[in-house]
Amino acid sequence: MSDFPRWKYALVALAMLFGIIYALPNVFVPLPSVQVTATHNAAPIDQSMQKKVADALVAQHIPALDVSVQGDHLLATFANTDVQKSGADAIKATLGDGYSVAFNLKSVVPSWLRAIGARSMPLGLDLQGGVHFLMQVDQSDVVDKQENSYADDIRGLLRLKNIHYESVARSAVKGQGIAVILRSANDRSTASDAIANEYTDLNVANGPSTQDRFVLNVVVKPEKLLDLSRSTITQNLSTLRNRINVLGVSEPLIQQQGESRIVVELAGVQDPAEAKALIGGTATLQYRPGIGFAGDAAAVDAARTGNIPPEANLYYMHDNHAPVLVSKQIIATGNELVNANSTLDTQSGTPAVSVNLNATGAKKMLDFTTANVGKPMAVVYVERVTETKLVDGKEVRTPRITESVINDARIDGVFSNQFQTTGLGTMEEAHNLANLLKGGALAAPVDIVEERVIGASLGQDNIDKGFKAVLLGLALVLAAAAIYYKLFGLVADIALFFNLVILVAVMSLIGVTLTMPGVAGIVLTLGMAIDANVLICERVREELRNGSTPHAAIRAGYEKAWATILDANVTHLIAALALTTMGTGAIKGFGVTLMIGILTSLFTSVMLTHAFTALIHGHRKLKTLSV
Incomplete structure (x- = not known):
């Protein structure tokens, strides 16, 4: 007889219910929309504004699925991105510069699902479309600013110490630092000591002199320049994040590449000119x-x-x-x-x-x-x-x-x-300047050296291909398991399906952004998940060959296979954890999906299949097993 406890049945039932509910929002495809927000001192968004926008769309024969006021903004929903673009142009022309008109996606997830925190996974750049920028940070500008600042400080110090000088200016030869010209050797010696004591980040050395011109060469130390270079990248990353927050982009990718470059990827942005003007x-x-x-x-x-x-x-x-x-x-x-x-x-x-x-x-x-x-x-x-x-x-x-x-x-x-x-000149000019200032000044200028736009159609093509890959992989694995292991294979198939459902539910709940590497992680997870059931089924077959009764074979099969399953998945989990913690971008996305998939596979492959097996065979007298 089966010794599978009732609390485990309850746990399996709750896990299946959780998976179905929290994976369900991904079935509802969001609709293209245009969001209108009032800028400072503009008339607030109200019902009259809603009517004005709706009438303008009707007058220009642009079909809108819905125009509604939602809190402090207005949302106009359209059937596709082509109509969305036309609608945005019409709304901008109608409302003028006093309002911010931006592209958006309207969720159509039912309110009862949103009330319990169920939401669909945000899509990455490769699935949703968007823009990719590679930017070069001008490190020489940082050195220029720092040397100019030190030149001002040195002038102030010499005046404070009452040291007579002719000029303090950056050297005409780039990389030679600051040239301090004094009137006597004594003044030069006193100035050298004062500068060296006050500014420890500077190297001070005597330069070529004449009878009435005594030169000090002041150069910023290499280690200080290295610190400046690193802090510049860090400050620019922070500033770019602040600026991109103004665009309202979900899950932007902003990361350093090499010593002096920054990569910015904005999923869902359909107006690259606006994004380029703001971040650059x-x-x-x-x-x-x-x-x-x-x-x-x-x-x-x-x-x-x-x-x-x-x-x-x-x-x-x-x-x-x-x-x-x-x-x-x-x-x-x-x-x-x-x-x-x-x-x-x-x-x-x-x-x-x-x-x-x-x-x-x-x-x-x-x-x-x-x-x-x-x-x-x-x-x-x-x-x-x-x-x-x-x-x-x-x-x-x-x-x-x-x-x-x-x-x-x-x-x-x-x-x-x-x-x-x-x-x-205009409110639009004031609005753009306010956004730049609000985001903060860049520590060093950046030049956009590479720009790529991934259209929404390419993103949809990636989604279709990824979806077909998941379905094909799942179908082949299901068919192989059912044919080779018969009834036990069908149970493994049910577990594999719920593994996919629970995996999608967990990723949706914690807000993992789905990208093509993530889809690859899902396909790999499905392929690996069946391994545990293969081990269990082979153990059960072995016990039957050794003369065990069917119930004893089931019990021994799960008990003896568990240690091997755990060892294999722990090694996979360590690799996935390394990809997640040390990787960035696509590698990290793959690692996160793989890590969650391993954990869900452990649960569904062992506990869920054991529950179904116990439910089918637990209260029957068996002579053999369909395995």
Whole structure:
């Protein structure tokens, strides 16, 4: 008689029920949709907005499955991606720049499933389509910024120590660091000791000198440059994650490749131009003292003659290109922003960006505005643009930095951490700048050196092929088991089917992103899972040949096969764990699927088959077994 306990029957039943319920959401295919969100100071999303969008779609003969208000946003659902694109264009034209219009996928999973946390697996780039970017980090820009910063610090130190010097500037020869020119050998010796003691990350050495020019060469130590290089990559990774959060992309892949490259993959993004502009954008703001106002006599004369004061830069206004002189001193930069939102200026009604500074930036802004009420302050817009040209059939990328002044106004009162930046042409321009500032400034500029777009049709083709591979593999294994092991093979087939169901349920519950390597992991799991049942069936056959009764053969078959099954799966589990913890991207996705599959296989191949076998044979007098 069977000694399979009732609590195990209950456990198997609960596991099967869990698998069916939590795998079920994957049957419901999400629908292409367009999400509309109100930007700052725009009219809120309400029923009138819903009617306006619905009427616009009808007027342009664009069929929408549904247009509904969901919380603070509006969602328009379409039958396919072609209609979705047309719908998005129509909605943008209807609502204008005051609203963010983005592509999305609407879940059609029933509410009762969502209420218990059941959801479908998110699809990766290779299954859903999207964009792939490979970006090169400009490490030389980091060195330039660091050397400029040290040059400013050294000037301040020499003034503090009352050491007379002629100039402190970066060397004309790249890689030679900073050249400090002093007036006497004594001044050079004193300056060398002061710099070496104050800045331990610098190497200080005497340079070639003349009778009245004594040179110090100051170079950043190699280990400091290495630390800068590593921290630059880390900061850029963090900034890119912040920027991509603005896009609302599910499960983005952002990782370092080699010493100076970053890979970004965004699944489901159907507008690569928007993503490219946001993640590759290096636009930021600098708040600087103004030497004068735009278009005044001094600025016009400097633009005409080229005679620019040594403490100033000559820029041009962003809108009317009027010349303006701006101090080289920087009060605050985009690095010191906490938050930024597009808005309308309360006085002029023109587009603006509402800015919040951190404590460091707020203190500097407070000190400056307190001492300079009535004087000008300029907002410099700095943007890095990469120009691509074909030279001898090869792409040559040349980075170019453009700087312009978007606002040059008189300081009317004291302020610190919160204020507005005006001078922007449209609300869309203000919105884009706010997004860049909100995501943070990149520690070093990045150039997109490779861009690939995987269309939704290719993703669907991958899904179809993967689905066919799973079905074909499953069908062949089921047929082989049923033919060779008869009734025990059919029981193994049931267990294999529920192994797939429970595996999909677990992956859906914990939010594993399904990719093509994940599909490969599922196919491999199904192939490996039958091994345990082969061991059990062969053990049962062996016991029958040795003269054991059918019930004794079943009991001994499961008991003796368990140790071998456990050993084999533990070694597989170790390999899967190594792939998961040490691998990245596709390798990690394969490892995660394989690891979950091994655990579910252990349960279904042993306990679930034992439960079904006991249920079939447990209360019958048997002369033989169909195995």
